[in-house]
Amino acid sequence: MPAKGIDHDLALRLEAIRREHGESIGVDKVGEVVAALLETVTGDISAGDLRLYHELESLASYIQSAKSEIAQLRPDEIRSDFIPSATDELDAIVGSTETATNNILDAAERLEALSPMLDPEVAERMTEIITTIYESCNFQDLTGQRITKVVKVLKVIEERVDTLVKVFGAQVEEGPKAAKEVLSDEDLLNGPQLPTSATDQAEIDRLMASFD
């Protein structure tokens, strides 16, 4: 049944497209459908029809350019490299703060064990200081919990990017990869390495020696 206000011929053509593609079509099909629609236009068309065709054409062109811009953002890279890398860095922060906290606690406990050997007044003062150290180590638990929240947010972003890649299809996934031939000074600023991929001092010594 043609919708009110739509030319009868146009409505029939739309019906034919609906039969071929169903009620909903993928974004990548929009351009194809618009082209098919325009190709089938014959005979007299009204000003209203023409306006609709132009609207559809500009919509298809807008979607095409959005796809291309999203492809430039390399969402597949965000999903496969950036987010896992950020998550690993955050896990490393939790690990290193935990190790540091345990080292501080070890040292504080060793100091506390010395208390009985000290003058009572000094021992009391030292206990107060050690208590402050224990209290301050609370930070590790809170840091860990905050980082866990950030990791959860990253997982949500990862899922959204995944959905985006699926909606826009292979074109986005195979977007142009930025070529990096020469490393700039900025490229060399990578910060601390993750324990799993870090180069240890012995390897650095070997590398340095290899230049001699």
Add this chain to the structure above:
Amino acid sequence: MAVDKNINVLIVDDYKTMLRIVRNLLKQLGFNNVDEATDGSMALQMLRVGNYGLIISDWNMEPMTGLQLLREVRSDAKLKDTPFIMVTAESKSENVVAAKEAGVSNYIVKPFNAETLKTKMSSVLGDF
């Protein structure tokens, strides 16, 4: 009446460093009989076979949270009267209300200091 510092205290937290901090602070307050559990279900097993005079528990743990542990404790005939202090980073008023409704004895927000721990323990055990 003087507080018996020989009571068994069970501390529950999934962060090992936090267990260590609380244990050390308790030791400084004179409480040396301290056991540790890393989540609610482990704590519940220990509580059912042991004899504890105080539970100090974190909230956010898996698989059993501190709030679930509190509810289990309050519904257990043997354990229901055991003082229970929640020590947690969960500081929203709805958290405090939920814990209170579940029967928490007192509530400490992380990060906390030794004085706060002592004050809250005194409020449930008596002055020491």
